[in-house]
Amino acid sequence: MMAPTVTGFVTNFFKKQVPICFRYQRYATLKRFYRRTDIVQNDKKWEVTLDHRKLKTPNGKVLTVHAEPLARAIAAEWDAQTETIAQPTMHLTALCNTALDNPGKINSHDITSYLLDYLTTDTLLFYSDENEELKALQEEKWSPILEWFQSRFGVTQKVSNDLEPPPVSVETKAQLARYFLSYDFAALSAMSFGAEALKSPILMLACVDRVLEPKEAVMLARLEEEYQLMHWGRVPWAHELNQAELTARVSAALLVIHCSSERHSAATKKNPREQTT
Structure with a gap:
């Protein structure tokens, strides 16, 4: 049931938000050279076609994915x-x-090490030491997510009230390392991409576990900025554009992760039956 819902969300998001994002940003662009997009299945994998020509990576490989919903979302993009x-x-x-x-010629262990190091600078671990009103807001909004994180992974994590990074225990890193390495390379790459967008591995983990929606995570990541905007005002479109861009990044990462984890779960469930036949 998850796949159509996520795919529908991504499709609608791209159709509505990509033109808006592009309107206010100048990129090196190519002219559209195709009329229609489609997907085809090939040896249990899915490919995207542009006017019946296979979509390829910058290195010339055929772009293949293991899940139909992901292929459809790429075609929609x-x-x-x-x-x-x-x-x-x-x-x-x-x-x-x-x-x-x-x-980058990296592997899953490299990405895991990067995410573990990133945790020490996680946005949710740094509370304001100058503005009591902002600190109270951070405690109200961030504390439930930190409590979930500690309960979910069976760890204890301190926060910082200054610029000094809080300590992350060896036990916490070991627990998270096992979790990260349970995902394949594509999913881990996406998790790193989402964590960088949010400046918070913890918020990304909450999204992966469906504790937060991407828009909610983005708002929590931007909490201090939103607090300042409430006091000093905002440019009518600029901040909404940034929010839409971050939401798009997190949503894309989540679709890759969820499709990967569902495929792994399906394969795990299938193997015991195959062994008994």
Whole structure:
């Protein structure tokens, strides 16, 4: 039941928000060279086609994914382009290209180490030490997520009231490392991408577990900025644009992660039956 809902959300989001994002940002663009997009299944994998030509990565590999909903969402991303192709807004395509080409020549352990190091600078672990009103707001909004994080992973995590990073215990890192390494390379790459957008691995983990929606996570990540905007005002479109862009990044990352985890879950359930036949 999850796949159609997520795919529908992503499709509608790209069709509505990509033109808005592109309107206010200048990118190096290509003219749209295709009329229609589609998907095809090939050897238990899915490919995206542009006028019946297979979509390829920058390194020339055929872009293949393991889940039909993800393939449909990538096709929707390309279909949402208008006269020009705004490649920097095409986060699903970029994530899948990165997973296939691996330009950095890294592995899952490298990404896990990066996420564990990132945790010490997680936005949710730094409370204001100068503004009591802001600190009270942070405690109100962030504390429930931190409590969930500690309960979910069976860890204890301190926060900082100054610029000094709070300590992260060896036990916490070990627990999170096991969790991260339970995902495949594509999903881990997407998790890193989402954590960077939110400046918070904890918020990204809450999204993965469906504790938060992407828009909610973005608002929590931008809490201090939103607090300042309430006092000093906002540019009519600029902050909404930034919020939409961050939401698009997190949503794309989540779709890759959820499709990957569902495929892994389905394979795990299938194997015991195969062994008994």
